[in-house]
Amino acid sequence: MRRLTPDDERVRAEMAEIEAAIEEEREARKGLGLREAFFGKGNFIRFVIAVVIFLLQQWGGQNSVNYYAPQIFQSIGYSGTSNSLLASGIYGIVKVVATALFVFFLVDSLGRKLSLFISSMGMGILFFIIGALLKTYPPPTDPSAQPPPASKAMAAMLYLYVCFYSMGWGPLPWVYVSDIFPTRTRHYGLATASASQWLFNFVLSKVTPDMVTDLGYKIFLMFATINIGGMATFALAIPETKGRSLEEMDIIFGSVSADQRQADIARQERALEHDINETTSERSIEQKV
Template sequence: MGQQGTFQNIRVYWLAFVVYWGIVLFGYDTGIGGGVVSMTYFKEHFGLVNADGSANTKKANDVSSNVVSVLQAGAFFGALGSAPISAAIGRKWSLLSFTVIFSVGAILQTVAGGSRGLGYIYAGRVIAGIGIGAISAVAPAYVSECSPKEVRGRITGLFQIMVAIGVMLSYFINFGVGLHIKTGFNVWRIPFGLQLAPAGIMAFGLLTVKESPRWLASKGRTEEALVNLAYMRKLSVHDEAIRAEMAEIEAAIEEEREARKGLGMREAFFGKGNFIRFVIAVVIFILQQWGGQNSVNYYAPQIFTSIGYTGTKNSLLASGIYGIVKVVATAVFVFFMVDSLGRKVSLFISSMGMGVLFFIIGALLKTHPPPKNVPTPRPRARRWPRCCTSTCASTRWGGARSRGCTCRTSSRRARGTTASRLRRRRSGSSTLCCRRSRRRS
């Protein structure tokens, strides 16, 4: 696509820029919890230390697991409720509502401290999780429905890049706080409070974008849909291209209505061609969670500590470098490799590479366990497999998302996206519970 095509779709890119701040929030919340809980003052203030002042590992691990798992629990129910809400009030206003819900949760996390104990953080994480789960289900469908087919794959592929950027930002914010702030409530209030910045950008930005033409057409508001479609394409409502695209949208909606007659919600399984699409989305996200990559994102500081990066500063810095690797690997793949390699081949190659590298990391930890509380050069030997694993995971899932979005159409896309997010949250919660049990044993 040339320069003219880019400017022709500038309003679609602006919509994606606004909506994907919610995906940055998703990545940010993924990485922020583990770093905050690893802060020394956080442990001292919330009673995660022994009587002699040493860290109580069991309590710290329990709180770390709770901070992560309650977010996942909230996200599950957020994704579950997102489909009927967005179908009823539209993509734009549902996203704005979910952003407000998320902001309430972020505020509760931020004001915790003093007489307001861990309960505020847990409650805030649940509420924020509801918002995040819903946003991550609605946002890709909204962007995809508004994007012309010639740029749809590229724009939807930005999803994983924004997740990686959010994770990276959370790591470096934790690192900066750990480096410059040793005591005081700001140890957690700054990381948690900064969640409100992208939420605010998204909320105000949503006021500048138009509702999905597909959703409007599905509600019989054809004239509004035509006006919004023409606005997004920077063309007149009388332009032949706009009329043709609008006719395609209406024909697709009518075809789906005919296909759904007598089926209801069962069409997700038994609708023509839907079963294989549903299975692809569900299986991909189950395997993503079981691959362990998100557990690393959630617990990066603790994991880097366990392989020999002693001290909060070193483990947070290692997490930040890991975040940079994720962003670069994802961006390179989405922009330069996804079309040449293809989704299937990239999934296979990177999954194999990820499995081999995880095996290498496990073998190194088994044969060369890090001495406790003693700095050692051995973490360098473990850092490179960890970063290479991140590269494989980023290339694998960067393409998987765009594959999922380009395989579905219209209302099926929204339902399929919601289903895949639900499966992801459920699998994520199961993975985290297993990890928590291991840490206790």
């Protein structure tokens, strides 16, 4: 698009769509308050998505593992302090590397929906395996004992788990939320998303120690169920935003109908055509003079 001339049809069509969206947004901004921002046409579902996506992200289990990694690793058999801390450190390194690789090389090729779906399915399957292993092979009670093979297998599953988390439900909720909100309500949307994320984060951090103690292996089965039953289903239900413009988001969420958008674009194209013709006529007159 950058290599095309200003009067190219594709450039003019893109310009007309942007101008139409700006005009629609200008009209929508009139009298914009909290009520209109949250309950205006096509807005409420975006706020629901912003809240639910972070509810699922927090209850998918990652921050429970992240905040209480030493206790989690102790629960699967890394009973010594040095062993649990070493396993926790490796977990953090794997998370950073996996996130960097995904953000730089895969985020725009897989799309939002597919990345979130693969991420949630991978996390859920691995949590089911960890829960089954922990139930079948309980960790040793001797704190000085070396981690048995089953514990090493569960630790490896946790490392694989954080790779799947890093390719989807780690970074993408923030990307997705910024994709779906128009300029006029984005500050409300991002504020709501951030508040939701920290609220659910706080609740989860408070209840995780008790869940680890009381549930044992069942905590992993609970997270697995949330990942597959909730997060994977949610990923399939939301619209794809990869390659979509902000102007298209209003049509997808029903803020403006496709027919209305086409009518607005046609009006802007006529206005652009009129401006171009006037400019051409003025230049012709100047050249004759």
